[in-house]
Amino acid sequence: MPDPIAFGTWKLPPDDETARVILAACQAGYRRFDTAYAYTNEPFVGDGLKQSGIAREQLFISGKLWNSKRQFAAAQKACRKSLKNLQIEFFDQFLLHWPASPAVHTNWRDITAEAWRALEKLKEDGVVRTIGVCNFKVHHLEALMDMAQIAPEINQIELHPGWLPQKEIDFCNKHGIQIEAWSPLGNGLLLNNPELQQIAQAHSKTPAQVCLRWCMQHNVIPITKTTHPDHMKSNLKIDDFCLTNTEMQCIDAMPVCAFSGLDPDTITQFG
Numbered sequence: 001m002p003d004p005i006a007f008g009t010w011k012l013p014p015d016d017e018t019a020r021v022i023l024a025a026c027q028a029g030y031r032r033f034d035t036a037y038a039y040t041n042e043p044f045v046g047d048g049l050k051q052s053g054i055a056r057e058q059l060f061i062s063g064k065l066w067n068s069k070r071q072f073a074a075a076q077k078a079c080r081k082s083l084k085n086l087q088i089e090f091f092d093q094f095l096l097h098w099p100a101s102p103a104v105h106t107n108w109r110d111i112t113a114e115a116w117r118a119l120e121k122l123k124e125d126g127v128v129r130t131i132g133v134c135n136f137k138v139h140h141l142e143a144l145m146d147m148a149q150i151a152p153e154i155n156q157i158e159l160h161p162g163w164l165p166q167k168e169i170d171f172c173n174k175h176g177i178q179i180e181a182w183s184p185l186g187n188g189l190l191l192n193n194p195e196l197q198q199i200a201q202a203h204s205k206t207p208a209q210v211c212l213r214w215c216m217q218h219n220v221i222p223i224t225k226t227t228h229p230d231h232m233k234s235n236l237k238i239d240d241f242c243l244t245n246t247e248m249q250c251i252d253a254m255p256v257c258a259f260s261g262l263d264p265d266t267i268t269q270f271g
């Protein structure tokens with residue numbers, strides 16, 4: 001049974017402040033951590049985890065292959081470099097950060113396929129325990145699964161009230177792919193939403209707790225990030241209330257809001 005919530009590390013600075021945040025998150029009770037080479041803070045995340053004194057087997061650490069490292073040899077090297085940065089021997093989970101963008105590459109399928117073969121080899125070699133993807137829409141998943149020896153176990157996508165990618169949820173549920181939600185609080189933009197505030201009030205909870213509980217009731221693992229110890233603790237307290245069907249449907253039906261604007265098919269800046 002995976003932890004119901006992961007702790008995110010995007011936008012944490014590449015300095016000792018990050019080690020302090022990660023240590024505080026460990027002390028608050030987080031054991032599942034989402035990291036990425038692209039966040040430029042892996043060594044400091046590693047320091048915080050080390051300072052916590054928590055045994056490696058009790059932690060679940062996820063990493064990501066950045067887009068400039070999709071060639072087979074480069075990917076092998078990049079994964080090992082991330083492990084070294086984090087001062088660990090293996091990843092519990094290692095993900096492709098983005099599919100190659102169809103807006104940039106006509107051969108996006110081949111590029112993603114080469115990166116996936118590298119992840120399969122890393123798994124075979126025992127360097128990573130599970131492999132998956134981020135930001136894959138259904139057609140990216142179909143293309144990957146056509147060539148894959150090992151099917152992806154995770155798809156980490158943007159998902160929050162005001163952004164519910166139903167096609168991806170249905171596809172992943174059908175194929176046994178666990179969804180993780182990035183920006184489950186809409187990167188903090190959802191916390192003043194009147195509908196969420198009203199539902200939160202009815203349960204004596206915060207809007208953040210409602211967003212995270214809504215993910216959980218959709219069988220999605222939210223990855224949330226905060227630098228405040230009181231938010232760290234309260235964000236974990238989501239197993240003592242239940243959203244009603246009506247509340248779930250009301251949140252599901254919220255109009256688009258807090259969307260990052262990052263569409264994996266059209267972004268060009270990530271390649």
Ligand SMILES: NC(=O)c1ccc[n+]([C@@H]2O[C@H](COP(=O)([O-])OP(=O)(O)OC[C@H]3O[C@@H](n4cnc5c(N)ncnc54)[C@H](OP(=O)(O)O)[C@@H]3O)[C@@H](O)[C@H]2O)c1
Binds near residue numbers: 097135156206226
């Ligand atoms: N795979 C991908 O492409 C991808 C993309 C984006 C993100 N991610 C991952 O997903 C993680 C989460 O995304 P995110 O950082 O946008 O997460 P988020 O949890 O939706 O938003 C984080 C923001 O919410 C605030 N916050 C958190 N809890 C709060 C609370 N209880 N009350 C008030 N404010 C609160 C934080 O501010 P304070 O720090 O001030 O509390 C922060 O500004 C990232 O850190 C990263 O690990 C992955």
